[in-house]
Amino acid sequence: MIATCVLLIVGSILCTAAYGGDASATLWFLVVARVVLGIGIGGEYPLAASSSAEDSTSSAERNTRVATTFSLQGVGQVVAAILGNLLVEALADGKPGENSDSRLETVWRLLFAIGCVPALVICYYASPLRKPKHTRPCRSAPTLSLVWVQRRRPVFRSLSATTGLVFSVRPAHGSSSTSSTTRRTCSQPVSCR
Numbered sequence: 001m002i003a004t005c006v007l008l009i010v011g012s013i014l015c016t017a018a019y020g021g022d023a024s025a026t027l028w029f030l031v032v033a034r035v036v037l038g039i040g041i042g043g044e045y046p047l048a049a050s051s052s053a054e055d056s057t058s059s060a061e062r063n064t065r066v067a068t069t070f071s072l073q074g075v076g077q078v079v080a081a082i083l084g085n086l087l088v089e090a091l092a093d094g095k096p097g098e099n100s101d102s103r104l105e106t107v108w109r110l111l112f113a114i115g116c117v118p119a120l121v122i123c124y125y126a127s128p129l130r131k132p133k134h135t136r137p138c139r140s141a142p143t144l145s146l147v148w149v150q151r152r153r154p155v156f157r158s159l160s161a162t163t164g165l166v167f168s169v170r171p172a173h174g175s176s177s178t179s180s181t182t183r184r185t186c187s188q189p190v191s192c193r
Contacts, residue, residue: 001051004043005123011037012116016109044122045073051126076118084111 014033020026052069056062087107092099 001044001047001126002123004040004047005119005126006040007036008040008044008119009116009123011035011040012112012119015112016116018109040119044119080111080115083114087111 011033015030015037018026018030018033020029048069049066052065053062056065084107087110088104091103091107093103094100
């Protein structure tokens with residue numbers, strides 16, 4: 001989680017400081033910085049849910065924490081839109097279409113910089129230095145081998161069956177070279193036994 005958070009922070013800082021000399025070079029710098037930012041967000045998004053569910057003591061508490069984590073994404077989108085409008089209103093110096101480029105550039109750079117703040121807070125609280133001491137010895141505990149886990153649970157069989165079903169049904173619905181009898185056969189309801 002720390003690694004994805006650091007990528008998110010580095011991506012935000014790179015987006016804020018994007019400069020390449022001319023407009024085209026700045027745009028390409030921004031594209032690369034957004035890729036770094038996207039990888040950080042893509043890693044942080046699923047880890048946030050698992051991290052919020054990790055410490056819960058009951059199923060109801062875990063469900064509430066995960067739902068809260070995912071619902072805050074919508075809150076963040078609304079806050080970002082409102083903040084963007086407030087910054088344009090505060091920093092724009094003319095009518096629509098008549099604003100100076102430097103002031104509008106300040107708006108998008110400030111939005112990236114402000115987006116870095118929550119990631120800094122998350123990185124501070126998720127830091128291993130802040131973890132309680134009773135979790136540290138668990139890192140040295142022996143780990144289970146993947147083969148043993150697969151023997152313990154029929155994960156591989158279920159995954160193979162699901163993958164096989166997806167690839168066997170997909171050509172019947174997506175390919176124009178399949179015969180009409182195949183389509184007729186696949187369109188019949190399948191029992192779940």
